[in-house]
Amino acid sequence: MGYGADPVAVLELIEAHAARGAIVVLGNHDAATLGRNVHGMNLQALTAIAWTRKRLGKRHVDFLNALPLTVREDERLYVHASAAVPERWTYVTGRRQAAQSLEATDARMTFCGHVHDQKLYYTVATGYPMPFRPIPGTPIPTGRHRQWLAIVGSAGQPRDRNPAACYALADLARSRLTFFRVPYDHGGAAQKIRAAGLPERLARRLERGA
Amino acid sequence: MRAPEPGVEIDGFRLGERIHVGSMASIYRLEGLPLIMKIPRLGAGERSANVVSFEQCRMVLGALSQSPHHPTLVAYGDVETTPYLVMEYIEGTRVDQWLGRAPLSPQETARLGHALALALHEIHRQDVIHLDLKATNVIYRASGQAALIDFGLSCHRHLPDLLAAEFHSPVGNWVYMAPEQIAGERSDPRSDLFALGALLYELATGKRAFGTPDSVAQLRRRLYRDPPPPRALVRATPPWLQEVILHCLEIDAAQRPTSAAEVAFDLANPGQVAITERAERTKRESLQKVARRWLRARNFSPSAPPPPATDLAPLPVIVVAIGAQETAEPFFEALREAARRRVAANACRIACMTVVPRAAALTDDTPTGRHIKQLVSLRRWARPLGLPEERLTYHVLESDQPAAALLDYATVNEVEEILMGAGKEAAQIVTQAPCSVTVVRAPPLS
Numbered sequence: 191m192g193y194g195a196d197p198v199a200v201l202e203l204i205e206a207h208a209a210r211g212a213i214v215v216l217g218n219h220d221a222a223t224l225g226r227n228v229h230g231m232n233l234q235a236l237t238a239i240a241w242t243r244k245r246l247g248k249r250h251v252d253f254l255n256a257l258p259l260t261v262r263e264d265e266r267l268y269v270h271a272s273a274a275v276p277e278r279w280t281y282v283t284g285r286r287q288a289a290q291s292l293e294a295t296d297a298r299m300t301f302c303g304h305v306h307d308q309k310l311y312y313t314v315a316t317g318y319p320m321p322f323r324p325i326p327g328t329p330i331p332t333g334r335h336r337q338w339l340a341i342v343g344s345a346g347q348p349r350d351r352n353p354a355a356c357y358a359l360a361d362l363a364r365s366r367l368t369f370f371r372v373p374y375d376h377g378g379a380a381q382k383i384r385a386a387g388l389p390e391r392l393a394r395r396l397e398r399g400a
Numbered sequence: 401m402r403a404p405e406p407g408v409e410i411d412g413f414r415l416g417e418r419i420h421v422g423s424m425a426s427i428y429r430l431e432g433l434p435l436i437m438k439i440p441r442l443g444a445g446e447r448s449a450n451v452v453s454f455e456q457c458r459m460v461l462g463a464l465s466q467s468p469h470h471p472t473l474v475a476y477g478d479v480e481t482t483p484y485l486v487m488e489y490i491e492g493t494r495v496d497q498w499l500g501r502a503p504l505s506p507q508e509t510a511r512l513g514h515a516l517a518l519a520l521h522e523i524h525r526q527d528v529i530h531l532d533l534k535a536t537n538v539i540y541r542a543s544g545q546a547a548l549i550d551f552g553l554s555c556h557r558h559l560p561d562l563l564a565a566e567f568h569s570p571v572g573n574w575v576y577m578a579p580e581q582i583a584g585e586r587s588d589p590r591s592d593l594f595a596l597g598a599l600l601y602e603l604a605t606g607k608r609a610f611g612t613p614d615s616v617a618q619l620r621r622r623l624y625r626d627p628p629p630p631r632a633l634v635r636a637t638p639p640w641l642q643e644v645i646l647h648c649l650e651i652d653a654a655q656r657p658t659s660a661a662e663v664a665f666d667l668a669n670p671g672q673v674a675i676t677e678r679a680e681r682t683k684r685e686s687l688q689k690v691a692r693r694w695l696r697a698r699n700f701s702p703s704a705p706p707p708p709a710t711d712l713a714p715l716p717v718i719v720v721a722i723g724a725q726e727t728a729e730p731f732f733e734a735l736r737e738a739a740r741r742r743v744a745a746n747a748c749r750i751a752c753m754t755v756v757p758r759a760a761a762l763t764d765d766t767p768t769g770r771h772i773k774q775l776v777s778l779r780r781w782a783r784p785l786g787l788p789e790e791r792l793t794y795h796v797l798e799s800d801q802p803a804a805a806l807l808d809y810a811t812v813n814e815v816e817e818i819l820m821g822a823g824k825e826a827a828q829i830v831t832q833a834p835c836s837v838t839v840v841r842a843p844p845l846s
Binding site: 310312314315316317320322325328329330331333334335 | 459478565
């Protein structure tokens with residue numbers, strides 16, 4: 191939402207998952223669509239937000255309004271950006287930000303987004319957490335005596351010039367985390383953005399994966 | 401925490417004889433099973449690195465696919481409550497048992513080195529680097545295959561390196577450690593080649609290439625001081641063996657062989673080693689040169705590690721098999737064209753090969769004469785490729801079963817691809833080869 195030409199379809203898909211028990215947290219583009227803190231957004235983003243807002247019905251707005259900033263489930267925390275102050279949408283772009291996010295929770299695993307690249311931070315004996323760029327498809331054992339912060343990556347506009355969408359699977363029984371990349375019809379999605387008259391840059395970024 | 405006594409039961413495994421007590425862990429046989437259990441030393445007074453090393457070992461072994469070149473991980477306990485690893489017990493002879501008899505003959509050194517290089521290549525191509533290669537960490541099975549043990553300091557380039565942030569002084573065995581490891585680099589497979597070179601040096605000469613350093617200052621000497629050439633210690637060391645050893649011991653990782661497979665190939669084919677000035681050295685570098693290196697070493701920064709193996713062409717050797725009866729120039733040219741395309745695509749070696757019947761089966765010619773004739777025609781085939789000498793090797797195999805001989809060669813030397821004509825052995829080779837096989841034909845006459 192706020193990036194593409196299908197906000198209603200995406201929202202309704204997520205609503206259906208939520209009805210079956212999926213965990214959903216609010217993101218900054220969702221918050222902006224609701225008219226909450228839009229500072230810091232560039233003109234293209236604001237244009238897309240305004241365009242999106244016009245297409246949402248009351249039901250959609252109510253659904254977004256009800257979304258929490260964080261969800262805690264056992265040892266896991268789900269949050270869109272840094273867990274330090276979730277409503278500030280701080281990007282976890284380095285070891286210091288990862289430390290701040292991990293210090294703000296006693297959850298063993300934090301799953302977040304906001305930053306579009308897949309990355310895994312893990313605490314070590316001394317100093318800031320260590321970063322690791324995951325290799326898609328390789329399961330990573332996530333020892334229970336450490337804290338882990340997984341940036342799952344985005345569906346669309348990943349920043350690594352690979353247009354494929356990102357996701358990750360956590361195997362709770364075996365304490366393993368696997369990151370994945372999955373191709374989708376990004377060409378079709380870009381065409382829809384152009385057809386909708388949204389900023390050209392949004393279409394190009396989907397195609398270039400950057 | 402004290403190490404448990406034999407007889408104790410842990411998660412259903414009954415501990416047998418304790419076969420190793422180290423600073424980081426104890427190792428036990430398991431009663432009634434061909435397995436061992438490794439239990440890290442944890443608790444007050446023990447190094448926190450022990451638990452990280454345990455975790456790293458579990459992670460890396462768990463990710464390696466099964467092979468004879470390392471133990472298979474069977475079970476493990478939770479890091480927080482009962483940390484242990486259960487893995488295959490590897491029966492065989494450790495390198496330190498050979499070191500007691502060193503200097504070994506060049507043939508024996510090459511045989512041990514070849515098996516060890518193949519084992520290293522097996523883990524390297526899965527993007528695992530051992531980083532703690534030493535005499536007690538290599539076991540030779542009865543089959544002659546080498547197995548690497550103790551992955552507690554290893555690094556898997558697809559998984560987080562838990563050890564990267566853990567140590568402040570160079571970690572690993574100081575006798576065999578590569579220069580870049582001293583600088584904290586943990587992601588270069590060529591570090592294992594340096595350790596391999598240091599082990600071969602010791603097997604071939606009975607002396608340690610860099611002594612037994614007991615301070616970081618002494619350890620750092622290998623950043624600028626070269627060891628005495630093996631020939632200075634054992635006069636009979638053949639040039640090819642000295643070449644291989646000193647090539648592995650290059651200070652700059654970028655100057656070493658590009659892969660363990662290359663070292664294995666050289667040790668299995670002494671006649672094909674590209675001899676350089678290294679092979680002829682009889683004394684160490686001049687003090688002037690050492691002084692220059694010493695100045696540079698103060699700001700030593702390691703060469704960038706190569707990208708993970710999964711990004712590279714897996715293996716460096718392409719075999720071009722030429723039937724002894726082949727004579728048609730259009731076919732030769734088609735074969736050359738196929739070889740040129742491989743060479744242009746990646747830095748491979750071309751091994752030109754032909755198989756001749758065993759000497760006993762010959763009637764019309766002396767064995768040596770026949771051999772030379774074949775070598776000459778292989779060289780004639782290869783000359784138009786215009787490749788530098790070190791990228792080309794020539795092999796005349798003797799066997800009454802040409803297909804079997806070729807397949808055996810391809811397996812032992814980790815060949816990437818075989819290029820050959822559509823002779824009568826082609827079908828068997830295509831179906832049984834351990835690698836890709838391309839059957840080349842001359843273009844049709846128009």
